[in-house]
Amino acid sequence: MNVLELKKIDKSYRRGGFWGTQEKREVLKGVDLALQMGTCVGLLGRSGSGKSTLGRIALNLEPPNAGEVLYHGQAVRSLSPKHYKDFRRNVQVVFQNPLGSVNPRFTAQQIVAEPLENFESLSAAQTKTRVNDLLERVGLSASDLCKYPHQFSGGELQRVCIARAIALNPKLIILDEAVSSLDMLVQLKILDLLAQLKNELGTTYLFISHDIRVLLKIADRLLVMHEGQLVEQADSMDHLNAFTHAAFLELIHSVLPPLPMAIPDPQDITRRVDAN
Ligand SMILES: Nc1ncnc2c1ncn2[C@@H]1O[C@H](COP(=O)(O)OP(=O)(O)O)[C@@H](O)[C@H]1O
Ligand SMILES: [Mg+2]
Known part of the structure; x- marks a missing residue:
C-alpha cells in the first residue's frame, strides 16, 4: 500500500531577464515515485539535482507543471477539505536547518504544541503532557520545555523539530537533508533516533540526502536523482552493486576514496562507514 505516489512529475522554473x-x-x-507504508526511501543526488523541489511537490507546497501527487490513491489537488486536512496531518517534514524551521520567539513547548493545537482538541494540561512525552521520546527533558531555539545546540534543536514532526503520529515524514548541517557524531545519534522512531511508530520516511553514508545508515530502498530524473533505483540496499550510473559513482567517490573495483560493493562501503 502506497502512502504517497508521485506520477510523471514535471517541474520547470523561469529565470533571468524580462518576459520573452x-x-x-x-x-x-x-519523475515517478511510490512511497510504501513503513519503508524508508532514500533519495540521493548531488546539489541542484532537484531533490528538494520533489520534496516540496510531495508536500503540496508547490504544484507540478505536469503529473499528479496521489495520497492513498487520490489526487491531492482534488481532495475534499476533510481529506486534505487528513493529508496535512499525516504528511510532515523535517528540513536541514532547524534554526530556520522554527519561530525564534517560541519556546520548545510552544513549537511542539503547535501541531497539536492545530489538529487536536486537547486541554492545556493534556497538551503539556503530550509535549513532555514527545520531548522525552526524542531524548530531551522537561527542563528543555521553556528554552528558546537559540539556547539549543543544532542537534538538540533538530530533536525539537523531530518531536514536532511526530507529534500527530503522521504516516509519512519527508526529511530533507535533515542531518546534513550537524557534526558527524550528532548525525549518527539523530539517525539512530529516527530509525528507532520509525520502528516504534511504523512511519514511512522519504529521506533526501546528498550523502550516501547517511542513506546507507537509514534507508531500506535507494533512488538516485540526476538532473531532474531518477537514474537508478534499488528495492534493497543490498542491490546497490548493480548501480553503474556515473552520478552515483561520483557521489560515492566524493565521500570515500575510490574503490579498487569498477562497481562499488555496498557491504564494503557500510563497513568502511561504520569503521569511521
Ligand atoms: N523557486 C525556484 N525558482 C527558480 N529555480 C529554482 C527554484 N527552486 C529550485 N530551483 C532550481 O532548481 C534546481 C534544483 O534545485 P533543488 O530542488 O533545490 O535541488 P537539490 O535539493 O537537489 O539541491 C536548482 O538549479 C535550483 O536553482
Ligand atoms: Mg536540497
Whole structure:
C-alpha cells in the first residue's frame, strides 16, 4: 500500500531577464515515485539535482507543471477539505536547518504544541503532557520545555523539530537533508533516533540526502536523482552493486576514496562507514 505516489512529475522554473528573454529551466522530468507504508526511501543526488523541489511537490507546497501527487490513491489537488486536512496531518517534514524551521520567539513547548493545537482538541494540561512525552521520546527533558531555539545546540534543536514532526503520529515524514548541517557524531545519534522512531511508530520516511553514508545508515530502498530524473533505483540496499550510473559513482567517490573495483560493493562501503 502506497502512502504517497508521485506520477510523471514535471517541474520547470523561469529565470533571468524580462518576459520573452526568460530562460525555462526544467528541474524535474517525468519523475515517478511510490512511497510504501513503513519503508524508508532514500533519495540521493548531488546539489541542484532537484531533490528538494520533489520534496516540496510531495508536500503540496508547490504544484507540478505536469503529473499528479496521489495520497492513498487520490489526487491531492482534488481532495475534499476533510481529506486534505487528513493529508496535512499525516504528511510532515523535517528540513536541514532547524534554526530556520522554527519561530525564534517560541519556546520548545510552544513549537511542539503547535501541531497539536492545530489538529487536536486537547486541554492545556493534556497538551503539556503530550509535549513532555514527545520531548522525552526524542531524548530531551522537561527542563528543555521553556528554552528558546537559540539556547539549543543544532542537534538538540533538530530533536525539537523531530518531536514536532511526530507529534500527530503522521504516516509519512519527508526529511530533507535533515542531518546534513550537524557534526558527524550528532548525525549518527539523530539517525539512530529516527530509525528507532520509525520502528516504534511504523512511519514511512522519504529521506533526501546528498550523502550516501547517511542513506546507507537509514534507508531500506535507494533512488538516485540526476538532473531532474531518477537514474537508478534499488528495492534493497543490498542491490546497490548493480548501480553503474556515473552520478552515483561520483557521489560515492566524493565521500570515500575510490574503490579498487569498477562497481562499488555496498557491504564494503557500510563497513568502511561504520569503521569511521
Ligand atoms: N523557486 C525556484 N525558482 C527558480 N529555480 C529554482 C527554484 N527552486 C529550485 N530551483 C532550481 O532548481 C534546481 C534544483 O534545485 P533543488 O530542488 O533545490 O535541488 P537539490 O535539493 O537537489 O539541491 C536548482 O538549479 C535550483 O536553482
Ligand atoms: Mg536540497
